[in-house]
Amino acid sequence: MTQLALIIDLNVCVGCSACVTSCKEWNASGAAGPMTDRDPYGEDPTGTFFNRVQTFEVGTYPHTETVHFPKSCLHCEEPPCVPVCPTGASYKRPEDGIVLVDYDKCIGCKYCAWACPYGAREIDQQQKVMKKCTLCVDRIYDQRLPERERKPACVLACPTSARLFGDVHDPDSEVSRLIREEGGYTLMPEWGTQPANHYLPRRKTHLPIHADELLRADNPLKKEGPRRKPALDEPSLDDVTSW
Amino acid sequence: MHPALSVILLTTLIGAGQGLFLALYASLVGHRLGFLASAAPMPFHLGSSALALVLLLAGLAASFFHLGHPERAWRTATCWRTSWLSREVIALPLALLGILAYGVASYLVAANGGGVANGTLLLGLGTVGALLCLALFVCTGMIYACMRFLQEWATPLTVLNFTLLGSASGFTLAAALASVMAPEQRLFFTLYALLLTVLAWLGRAASLWRNARLRRKSTLQTAIGVRHTRIRQLAQGAMGGSFNTREFFHGRSRRLLVTVKWLFLALVFALPVLLLGVALASASALPLQLAAALQLLGLIAERWYFFADAQHAQNLYYQAA
Numbered sequence: 001m002t003q004l005a006l007i008i009d010l011n012v013c014v015g016c017s018a019c020v021t022s023c024k025e026w027n028a029s030g031a032a033g034p035m036t037d038r039d040p041y042g043e044d045p046t047g048t049f050f051n052r053v054q055t056f057e058v059g060t061y062p063h064t065e066t067v068h069f070p071k072s073c074l075h076c077e078e079p080p081c082v083p084v085c086p087t088g089a090s091y092k093r094p095e096d097g098i099v100l101v102d103y104d105k106c107i108g109c110k111y112c113a114w115a116c117p118y119g120a121r122e123i124d125q126q127q128k129v130m131k132k133c134t135l136c137v138d139r140i141y142d143q144r145l146p147e148r149e150r151k152p153a154c155v156l157a158c159p160t161s162a163r164l165f166g167d168v169h170d171p172d173s174e175v176s177r178l179i180r181e182e183g184g185y186t187l188m189p190e191w192g193t194q195p196a197n198h199y200l201p202r203r204k205t206h207l208p209i210h211a212d213e214l215l216r217a218d219n220p221l222k223k224e225g226p227r228r229k230p231a232l233d234e235p236s237l238d239d240v241t242s243w
Numbered sequence: 244m245h246p247a248l249s250v251i252l253l254t255t256l257i258g259a260g261q262g263l264f265l266a267l268y269a270s271l272v273g274h275r276l277g278f279l280a281s282a283a284p285m286p287f288h289l290g291s292s293a294l295a296l297v298l299l300l301a302g303l304a305a306s307f308f309h310l311g312h313p314e315r316a317w318r319t320a321t322c323w324r325t326s327w328l329s330r331e332v333i334a335l336p337l338a339l340l341g342i343l344a345y346g347v348a349s350y351l352v353a354a355n356g357g358g359v360a361n362g363t364l365l366l367g368l369g370t371v372g373a374l375l376c377l378a379l380f381v382c383t384g385m386i387y388a389c390m391r392f393l394q395e396w397a398t399p400l401t402v403l404n405f406t407l408l409g410s411a412s413g414f415t416l417a418a419a420l421a422s423v424m425a426p427e428q429r430l431f432f433t434l435y436a437l438l439l440t441v442l443a444w445l446g447r448a449a450s451l452w453r454n455a456r457l458r459r460k461s462t463l464q465t466a467i468g469v470r471h472t473r474i475r476q477l478a479q480g481a482m483g484g485s486f487n488t489r490e491f492f493h494g495r496s497r498r499l500l501v502t503v504k505w506l507f508l509a510l511v512f513a514l515p516v517l518l519l520g521v522a523l524a525s526a527s528a529l530p531l532q533l534a535a536a537l538q539l540l541g542l543i544a545e546r547w548y549f550f551a552d553a554q555h556a557q558n559l560y561y562q563a564a
Contacts, residue, residue: 010469020480045483052480054560056463058471066477069467071560080392083325086332087318105318108311110490111328114244117392117461119557122486128311185468188556190460191392199468 003097003169004135005075005196006152007178011203013162015053015068019154023051023072026136026153033103036125048124050133051154067202070163072154073120073133074187074195075099081112081121090130097169097196098135106130117191140165168196244393245490246550252305254383255412255542257335258405260298261376262413264342267291268373269435270417270428271366279431285353287425291417292346299339327389331382338379341372380406394457395553400450407443408511408545412538414439415515419535422528430523433531437519440538444512447545451504454552466559476563487561493551503548510541 027050028034037047051072058065075092079099082090089105090112092098101112101121106129113121113130121132136152139145149156155165166175175198178184184198218239227242236243267288274282283291307313322329345368352362384402391397418432463474479488493500518534 017480039483045481046485048486049481052485054476054480055478056467056469056474057477058469058474060473067467067469080390083322084328084389086320086322086326086329087315088322089318105315106312107315107319109309109319109328111326111386113486113490114393114555115390117556119487119491119555119560123311123490125486187468188461188465190465191556201468 001097001169002095002167003075003077003196004140004165005097005168005175005198006072006135006155007164007166007168007175007184007198007200008070009160009162009164009178009182009200010067010069011162011200012160013053013068013070013158014160015055015066016159017053018157018159019070019163020049020051020053022153022157023133024049026139027134033127035131036127038125046125048122048131050122050131065202070154071118071120071187072197073099073135074118074193074197075133075135077194077196078192080115080117080191080193084111084115086111098137099132100134100137101130101132103127103129103131117188117193118195135165168198244550244553244555245493246547247309249305249307249309251543251546251550253302253309254405255539255546256298256302256305257379257383258409258542259412259416259539260295260302260342261338261379262410263291263298263416264295264338264345264376264413265373265410266414266417266432266435267295267345268369269414270431271369273431275366279428281427283421283425283428285349287421287428288349289346289353290424291420292342292349294416294420295342295413296339296346299335299342303335303339327382327385331379331386334375334379334382338372338375341368341375344368345372377406380409392461392556393553394460395454398450398453400446400453404443404446404450407439407446408542411436411439411443411511411515412535412542415519415531415535415538418519418522419528419531422522422531429531433519433522436534437516437523440512440515440519444516447508447512461556461559463559463562466556476560479561479564482564487557491555491558491561495551500548500551503544503551507541507545507548510537511545512541514541 024035035048039045051070053068053070056067056069058067075098079092082092082099086109087105087107089102091100093100108123108128108130110123110130113123121130124131139152140150142150151165155163164175166173168175168179170176178200179198182200184200186195186198227240229243230236230241270279270283273279307316310316319329319332323333348365348368352365381402384405387396388398388401414432414436418429418436421429421432464470515534515538518530522530
């Protein structure tokens with residue numbers, strides 16, 4: 001059973017918000033209708049975003065790390081927002097596991113937003129329906145786009161390739177391999193929602209450099225220059241003589 | 244959570260209406276079982292049923308204001324298999340019909356000369372209406388209790404408190420009405436209103452006690468998956484407000500929350516218990532009417548606190564701008 005999802009690599013995300021703006025642009029100009037964007041250059045901007053990048057500081061100064069954290073709908077395998085919807089507008093597609101909202105049925109009661117522990121659903125103030133990340137369902141199946149571009153807008157926009165898209169139920173896909181090998185995890189696993197989106201943790205690559213690698217210990221003259229030619233009856237020493 | 248006035252009015256008004264009908268039914272059953280010497284007179288039956296209907300309709304009207312698309316509201320009944328909100332949307336009109344049927348039947352019985360005492364039909368209709376009112380209490384409470392991430396709400400105490408608070412306010416209202424329209428049943432209603440208010444007090448105190456001792460299952464560590472002892476948020480990803488900062492935060496000071504808590508404890512429990520006790524001794528209608536008014540006012544404060552007290556798991560992602 002296919003479950004399409006995103007993998008977000010926290011190790012390389014730099015917090016540039018390219019995913020935020022490309023997502024907003026794609027969904028504002030797409031078929032589903034624009035997303036609210038009130039007073040964007042004014043004093044009190046507000047609007048609907050499917051994807052937001054948050055920043056956290058880990059540790060105590062000066063030993064801190066800044067973690068940039070993009071979060072959008074996690075397309076849970078046990079989505080808590082689906083059974084609570086009274087009109088059935090909130091549903092999970094059986095063919096690819098994407099959780100969607102039917103804007104024609106939604107009454108905007110916000111009950112699904114209350115049921116989501118991740119705060120992934122927002123009400124659009126103008127259209128007055130609940131909206132959330134659609135995993136660019138209108139891009140990934142669009143035959144008019146070249147094969148390479150049939151991915152969510154945020155995945156294509158990320159300059160560090162921190163966002164990856166694939167089928168997490170397929171053990172051979174790139175995303176499944178990364179989850180296995182890099183220790184991909186889900187958010188708030190204690191609630192049993194089984195999110196499909198995974199995050200790859202921060203990892204430190206250690207490259208130990210031994211002092212001998214910088215300065216050879218077996219170079220008594222501390223000199224790397226042309227070595228003298230040995231006499232024919234002398235033994236040759238690799239470090240000192242050279243033919 | 245941000246307390247929405249429309250939902251506060253909805254649950255408070257329908258709770259009082261349901262409680263009022265349950266009080267009416269209790270007086271009918273009480274007469275049958277011998278606790279009451281006589282059944283309440285017909286004007287009281289009609290008046291209480293009418294008031295209960297008005298309260299339920301007013302609550303229903305108030306609820307439409309919290310919807311983005313009220314014209315599609317008919318769809319909300321379709322998902323009763325999974326959604327408690329859907330079940331409540333079915334139970335509310337059914338309860339309305341049950342109360343209406345009882346009211347109409349009691350009018351017809353009176354118009355045809357039959358006394359309330361002889362109404363097996365009335366007892367049957369009343370039982371159906373009472374069961375529907377109880378079902379509505381359960382549905383309303385479960386809308387909030389079924390969300391396991393909202394730890395303040397995810398307890399059977401939520402459903403119990405909705406039932407007890409609604410019933411207590413309904414019985415106090417019935418006592419206030421009885422002091423004018425059915426003086427012989429006044430003591431019955433006052434006693435049971437007092438009992439229910441005390442029980443509701445215990446229930447609400449239990450939930451306040453539980454919520455004060457809650458251990459949060461979710462922390463910033465589980466929310467972002469970084470296992471470090473010290474994490475703090477630097478940015479939310481937006482400098483202005485968003486739905487997430489408006490819908491899930493009450494936006495008021497901690498002091499106001501504590502003030503409202505003491506206010507509702509006084510208005511819903513302490514003062515009505517005092518006034519109901521006074522009404523047991525005296526024959527005046529004023530303590531009962533005052534108790535009913537104060538309790539309804541206090542219930543609005545109590546419902547506001549119920550919403551404001553709840554801390555949603557998503558708030559972990561919105562700690563700093």
